[in-house]
Amino acid sequence: MDQGNTAWILLTAALVLLMTPGLAFFYGGLVKAKSVISMMMMSFGAIGLIAVLWVIFGYAIAFPSTAPGTINLPWVIDWNEIGLQSLLTIPDGAAYPPLAYVGFQATFAIITVALVSGAIADRARFGAWMLFAGLWATIVYFPVASWVFNFGLNPSTGSFTYGGWLTYGMQTWFGQGLIDFAGGTAVHINAGAAGLALAIVLGRRLGFQKGASVPHNPPFVLLGAGLLWFGWFGFNAGSELAADGTAAVAWINTLAAPAAALLAWLIVEKIKDGKPTSVGAASGAVAGLVAITPACAALTPIWAIVLGLVTGAVCAIAIELKYKWGFDDSLDVVGIHLVGGLIGTLYIGFFANNVGLFMGGGWTQLMVQAIAALAVMIYSFVLAWIIGFVIEKTMGFRVKNEDEVAGIDTAVHGEEGYILADTKA
Template sequence: MDQGNTAFILIAAALVLLMTPGLAFFYGGLVKAKSVISMMMMSFGAMGLIGVLWVLYGYAIAFPTTAEGSVQLPWTIDFSELGLGSLLEAPEGAAYPPLAFVAFQATFAIITVALVSGAIADRAKFGSWMIFAFLWATIVYFPVASWVFNFGLADDGSFAYGGWITRGMQDVFGVGAIDFAGGTAVHINSGAAALALALVLGKRVGFQKGAHVPHNPPFVLLGAGLLWFGWFGFNAGSELAADGIASLAFINTLAAPAAALLAWLVVEKIKDGKPTSVGAASGAVAGLVAITPACGSLTPFWAIVLGLLAGAVCALAIELKYKLGFDDSLDVVGIHLVGGLLGTLYLGFFANGSGLIYSGSFTQLLVQAIAAFAVLIYSFVLAFIIGFAIEKTIGFRVKNEDEIAGIDTVVHGEEGYVLADTRA
């Protein structure tokens, strides 16, 4: 067993876990001051809930044991893995303990669920959010993770691809979809669910362009910095070994968001006359989203080109909610869904070896499109059904008067900023 790679995976897992508090700061700074606790609590609630579900049964759904050479069916549960008791000891010949991989993938599940919450900022009940997170993770994220990542244990104790999106399409088309670290399973998945919830909950009171401004841009910058820092574990760690591919993923995770940050600022300057700190943070995140599926399959030059495209396209895409009339509070759709689609489809043209410019074939683009839109449709439909059912039963949205006043004190009994203790 390689202790170096084991340490690498565990450190990467810790970095990815840090991304969820980073997301809490990023989202928390974007909402109004009287909703910051509510916004951040949705991320921390996801950490608690999904962390427990992952150990109990999430891993058993996402990564059931796969016989060598087989393709995993779209919906499977390995009952021997419930509670992770069967994974306490590593199989003979394994490169690292199975629990190291379990821990790494747990952090992916946590942040994917937390990402969805940005679409319903300022107006969602915490309890209803937690019920949604429980159901969506169980019905949507855990199966989709199996479709994309499923490194089921092979007969020799190693982890082998088995999901239909990767191995399954490879058997049919000759190449499988490339998703190195979660462009489909994380970003398209969460972005599609965010769009569904935005439609279910409806618009915030007074929704229009310029009506809701970030209350704390320094929080947004801090959150973006923590996200970028953790994303090195997210992307490079997905190689599951400290090797050359991990190094490529690392440098691409530096180059693409750097380029996207610059591109977003240029678009802002041209469109609005001023580059903003929130724009810089959003551009960096857009670049991180786009490079996630592609970080191990692009040269650094093409990673920069992808970053420039992501920064410019996502800066324009966030305006769609005003034209189309849906209130995606914190632009989860414009950044994560659009950025995830862009990065996933971009591989069809520029993936090393199999992309159009290298192979002269559209096959890679075809399988990338099938993977992207299969996850998008599956997540959107089920998230809409789950959210609609919650709204029509116990209610998902707070009262309008509570939304206007700020929901921190109503939902959590706390204030984000106590400048003077009135009880004194």
């Protein structure tokens, strides 16, 4: 067992877990002052619920161990992995303990579910959110993670031996599998599509219009973005599962692309609105992080910068679509994660080293990337809409109008985010 790489995996897993509290600050600063606890609790609730589900059965769905030559189509479960009991023993010759990888992938599941919550800020009931989170993770995220991340490699030949239909399946059918190093499809397109579905199900906030709701705490937004960026180095470089040259490429691209996206967002903001904002800087960095996630090991640093510039500019414009099309994506999950994830995933088909259309390859890789992006987007949107619709029509997903006006922190959690003076006599 390689203790160095084992330490790398465990360390980067801890960095990825930190991203969810970072997301809580990022989202918490963007909402109303009277919704900050509700918003942050949806992220922390995801940590508690998804971690437990992952140990019990999530990993068994996402990473079933199957026979060589098997393509795992939409939904498979490995009953031997329930509760992780079969993974406690370290196999002879293993590079790292199986549980190290289990833990690393658990943090991906947690942050993906938490991302969805930003689309329904200021108006969602906590209990309904937790029910949705558990069902969506089980029916959507765990299977999609299997499509993208579950691939068996023959250690002697480096070739696929089994795996999800977007990786091993595409490799078998077209000669090239999906390139998604750290989750542009499974995490960001997946969460963005689900966020759009939920925003439609819950409807618009009261008084929804441009400028009606402004971030109550930009310093929280910057703090959250900083924690996300810090954790994202574990997200991307850690996905190599080894401290090697590929991890170093992923690391430097995770620095370069978000930095370029931050600058591009600020330039668009300056041209469009006359002033660059702190929230714009934070949002641009996150958009760049989203886009580089699938491509971080497939691009040279210069092409990573170009990707960042394109993504920052496009996403800065894309967040305005909710006003034009009338869906209330509260914190721009669609404009940043869905759009950014699509850009990053498709960009690989054009500029990935050796296989991109403009880098010596043909159309095949672009076709594979497009099929994967479309499949995940449709699957996630449809099932998220169905789950959200059933919850809304049964137990109710949205808070009462009077609670939304008064602020849902006290109505849902019985707490206030800010008590500036002691009101007791």
